[in-house]
Amino acid sequence: MTIFKEKVDEEFLTVSEAKEALADVEAERAADEERELRYELARAVEHVNRFAVLDPEESRELVEELLEFEQLGEPEAHKIADLLPQSRTELRAVFAQERYALSGDELDDVLDVVAKYA
Structure with a gap:
């Protein structure tokens, strides 16, 4: 059995825009004490914080x-x-x-x- 994933939408973002989006996700996760930041998400947040230069x-x-x-x-x-x-x-x-x-x-x-x- 093969599971296919369909690409629903695609949007290009700069690192700065991704930083803003991930900050919202991070704040949402921090508000809920039971939800923790998964490794991949934590690495993505670390990456955008390091490399985002512009607003x-x-x-x-x-x-x-x-x-x-x-x-x-x-x-x-x-x-x-x-x-x-x-x-x-x-x-x-x-x-x-x-x-x-x-x-x-x-x-x-x-x-x-x-x-x-x-």
């Missing part, structure tokens, strides 16, 4: 600005918002598995947008 509103604004570039899709924009690359080399790493690469001018344009938030 959720700032990260959403950055993603919106990045999506104005026609070369960037939603997954790439969210990766860039999470990583906040400072150089062309760091930015190229986001596109390492893609079938296309951005030109030097396009990389500089993206880095200029990221610099406003970093």
